[in-house]
Amino acid sequence: MGCCFSSDSETSEQNEEVKPLIPDPNLDRKPTNGSERNADSLPSNRTDEQALLTTILQRTALNIIDVSAVDSQGMEQHEYMDRARQYSTKLEVLSRTLSQKKPVPLPSLTSQPHQVLAADLVPYADLQQVSKIAAYAYSAISQIKVDAKEELVVQFAIP
């Protein structure tokens, strides 16, 4: 008849598209290679869903950066110092341009400062009312909580 679908060809196309510019050390890891090999060996028995799942898995494996697996290369002392110097020079240049921004000028609240400051103080009753309102607000905020209705983590049921 003919080959209606082959996961083999699809995989190679994808690899060309998403091939990283810098060789990714994680791609040499076993699990990725293992899943690819599995896909190659069972093309004819897979349903469309299975093939789709494999594609998703492979794409994820290509895109995932496994931080725990990265081998830290360990720079030389002088390289480290050089880089630190480069960064601090860059920062100095940037902070110089930032500090040149004019700070917001003080707005003028009144033309009669002495009059405003000599005016009656805030009445005790007002102060009490504001304190009460603030206490209510504080109490309300402290009562905010999560109402857990369902399980957060569920198992997908694959028939």
Add this chain to the structure above:
Amino acid sequence: MTTALTQGLERIPDQIGYLVVSEEGVLASAGELENDEHTAGVIMQMVRTACRFRLHGTAEPPFKRMSVMLEDYVYAVTISGQKVFVVKRQNNQREPVNV
């Protein structure tokens, strides 16, 4: 220049100290706030923060005077002509007593 600034502050009822502060620093000080650069710095920060409040998207800060009310004193603060005026006043207000 300083006398013009401070004369009015001296006459404020029950004042026990005052400060006049600009962006550059303290211009005048007296009473309990004499040479109190620390308080000047704190109040400058507070009033600058308060000036960022806006009510309903208006362009101006929504207040003329900021009062920092403590147990027995009040710091009354306002801004005029690029200068921050601070007056420390006695706070004699207490709970009204029903006789």
